[in-house]
Amino acid sequence: MSERVPFIDSHTGGEPTRLILDGGPDLGSGRLDERARLFRSRHDSFRSAVVEEPRGSDVFVGALLCEPQDERHSAGIIFFNNVGLLGMCGHGLIGVMVSLHDSGRIELGTHRIETPVGTVEATLIDPHRVRIDNVPSYRYRRHVEVEVDGLGAIQGDIAWGGNWFFLTPAPPSVPLALGKVRNLVDLTERIRTSLKRSDIRGADGAEIDHIELYAPTAGTADVRTFVLCPGGAWDRSPCGTGTSAKMACLAAEGVLAPGTPWIQESIVGSSFEGTYRPGADGTILPTIVGSAHVMSEGSLRFDPDDPFRWGLAP
Secondary structure, X not given: OOOEEEEEEEEEOOEEEEEEOOOOOOOOOOOHHHHHHHHHHHOHHHHHHHHOOOOOOOOOEEEEEEOOOOOOOOEEEEEEOOOOEEOXXXXXXXXXXXXXXXXXOOOOEEEEEEEOOEEEEEEEOOOOEEEEEOOOEEEEEEEEEEEEOOOEEEEEEEEEOOOEEEEEEOOOOOOOOHHHHXXXXXXHHHHHHHHHHOOOOOHHHOOOOEEEEEEOOOOOOOEEEEXXXXXXXXXXXXXXXXXXXXXXXXXXXXXXXXXXXXXXXXXXXXXXXXXXEEOOOOOEEEEEEEEEEEEEEEEEEOOOOOOOOOOOOO
């Protein structure tokens, strides 16, 4: 890899995305899921160097720009965070699209983007606003009960929206407020630990690595959410894959009709607007609209003499 790696930083509803434009590891030209597996197995130090301290932080999501295998696609993207790779990232793709346009790489309009979990269509409505047609999403299990330390038995749904989610109502004792972040992180980490201990998983034994709490809101949004991501970071945005998973649960329950707008709000006050179309075999085809803004751009430098060249990973 290069000693200088060009990047663009953006934020989507308060959640940062670092797009790596060039200079990353050589992953070949195969399918993007195969390249992602190679990234995970052989180049994890690059992931750590880009998004972990001292260059990044736990909240950063990285996005590696790749040549698409299919020339009809505008780009391929591999998303990653402070502990590993992500299948898809809704806020991240919104940030990527805005960053690619800001740098002159793509025009306004609709683009097909390859991800490790499938093709996603993204439309640049204007220089800041993006509509994403996410991967097919679905509710896997309903009203799953799990015993949580200090809370007792709770129930939630397991759903796929590009990542695996456990969605459960926020307890009245812990409001979804910015001032309660420490309490919310502690609670959702205990829920995730309890799911692992009880061997509650997604399809094909997949780990449920996102926890989504939700509660009614007095504002214009339909719901306020708090999402714990892998690695212990919490999502400042309303979470695109989490919004997709939530709509999949509502659709399965018969309480959200196709095409009906669904406004999902984060605890920092940013929101996504979602709708869906019916998919095949009980899935939905979610659409998410949100906004992003470029914050900075430059080059990450990798000095061979730097003892923390590859980050402060434990």
